[in-house]
Amino acid sequence: xxxxxxxxxxxxxxxxxxxxxxxxxxxxxxxxxxxxxxxxxxxxxxxxxxxxxxxxxxxxxxxxxxxxxxxxxxxxxxxxxxxxxxxxxxxxxxxxxxxxxxxxxxxxxxxxxxxxxxxxxxxxxxxxxxxxxxxxxxxxxxxxxxxxxxxx
Amino acid sequence: xxxxxxxxxxxxxxxxxxxxxxxxxxxxxxxxxxxxxxxxxxxxxxxxxxxxxxxxxxxxxxxxxxxxxxxxxxxxxxxxxxxxxxxxxxxxxxxxxxxxxxxxxxxxxxxxxxxx
Numbered sequence: 001x002x003x004x005x006x007x008x009x010x011x012x013x014x015x016x017x018x019x020x021x022x023x024x025x026x027x028x029x030x031x032x033x034x035x036x037x038x039x040x041x042x043x044x045x046x047x048x049x050x051x052x053x054x055x056x057x058x059x060x061x062x063x064x065x066x067x068x069x070x071x072x073x074x075x076x077x078x079x080x081x082x083x084x085x086x087x088x089x090x091x092x093x094x095x096x097x098x099x100x101x102x103x104x105x106x107x108x109x110x111x112x113x114x115x116x117x118x119x120x121x122x123x124x125x126x127x128x129x130x131x132x133x134x135x136x137x138x139x140x141x142x143x144x145x146x147x148x149x150x151x152x
Numbered sequence: 153x154x155x156x157x158x159x160x161x162x163x164x165x166x167x168x169x170x171x172x173x174x175x176x177x178x179x180x181x182x183x184x185x186x187x188x189x190x191x192x193x194x195x196x197x198x199x200x201x202x203x204x205x206x207x208x209x210x211x212x213x214x215x216x217x218x219x220x221x222x223x224x225x226x227x228x229x230x231x232x233x234x235x236x237x238x239x240x241x242x243x244x245x246x247x248x249x250x251x252x253x254x255x256x257x258x259x260x261x262x263x264x265x266x267x268x
Contacts (some may be wrong), residue, residue: 022176022209029205030172047235054207108247113223118215121208121243128242144242 012039012079018057020064020071020090025057032077041079048129049077049084055122056088056144064092064142081147083131094137100144103127118123153180155188162194163263165255168203173210181210185217185242189225196221198246201231206239218249231260 014035018028033050037043056075065071074089095101104120126133130146137143154169168186173181189196198214200206206214224268230252232240240246252258260266 022174026172026174026176043234045230047238050205051207052241054174054205057208058207061175094206106244108244111248113219116215116219116248118212118219119208121211121239125208125259126237 003129012036012041014075014077016075016077018073018075020057020061020092021074022061024059025054025061025073028075030052032066032075036077036079039079041084042150044150045082045148047086049086049148052130052146052148052152053086053139055090055126056086059122060088060090060092060142064090064095066093068092068122080147083147085145085147087143087145089144090142091140092142094142095108096134097146098137100135106130117136153177153184155181155184157188157194157208161262162192163259163262163264164189164192164194164196165259166196167199167201167255169250172204172205173213174205175209178213179261181213181221182216185213186220189221190216191195193225195226195228195262197230197252197255199230200233200236200254201255203236204233204238208232208239211239211245212242215245215248221249228252228258231256233239 004131014032016028016032018024023055028049036046060073062092071090071092076087078085099122106117119125133146135144156167156169216241221227228250231254
């Protein structure tokens with residue numbers, strides 16, 4: 001069982017270590033969003049925040065740690081006025097080409113059922129909802145940061 | 153992943169009783185869906201009223217479910233939460249799936265009254 005270790009430093013500031021597997025990510029997001037809601041974070045921020053965090057974290061689980069049996073994702077979430085600033089760190093493999101994947105474009109008009117895309121939605125959602133999206137590889141770590149605000 | 157199913161005429165009505173269709177639940181969703189629609193021949197209506205969270209993996213599973221039905225049967229979605237609605241619109245999957253505001257409306261569009 002993986003229980004996310006959540007320590008609250010100050011109201012609206014959360015630092016979590018999450019074991020890199022889908023169940024731990026799911027449990028950590030439920031708890032984080034419940035805590036943020038209790039602290040008064042509006043749904044207009046929580047909905048895009050949970051979605052972008054899920055996409056970035058699941059990408060780390062599936063790709064950065066694809067060759068590891070275990071790994072951890074460090075997540076920092078800070079409420080800054082009307083927006084939320086997030087920083088994620090992991091020790092998995094670097095992003096190919098040391099940059100974040102671009103948004104995929106799908107042509108869905110008159111598409112046959114068997115040709116419907118089943119993946120590739122993640123980065124489209126991230127690019128649509130996150131502001132100031134940045135990635136760097138430093139000291140053997142992937143560092144991804146972004147901001148969610150009320151316009152997300 | 154808890155999905156309950158009911159047959160109304162030729163329609164298979166599937167109610168998702170879980171709060172999340174996410175990366176942790178996507179495979180279970182697809183497997184369960186496949187089992188539940190096997191014996192039907194008409195459209196399936198997926199009642200998402202209880203689903204508060206859908207991520208890209210969950211959306212992928214819903215698309216996979218659509219493919220399991222094949223060209224002859226449609227997958228219709230009903231009662232989307234604001235978060236699920238947002239994902240459908242951002243990915244433009246709202247152009248692929250018929251979306252109904254409620255199960256009652258979905259059934260009424262087929263001229264069927266909800267089971268008593």
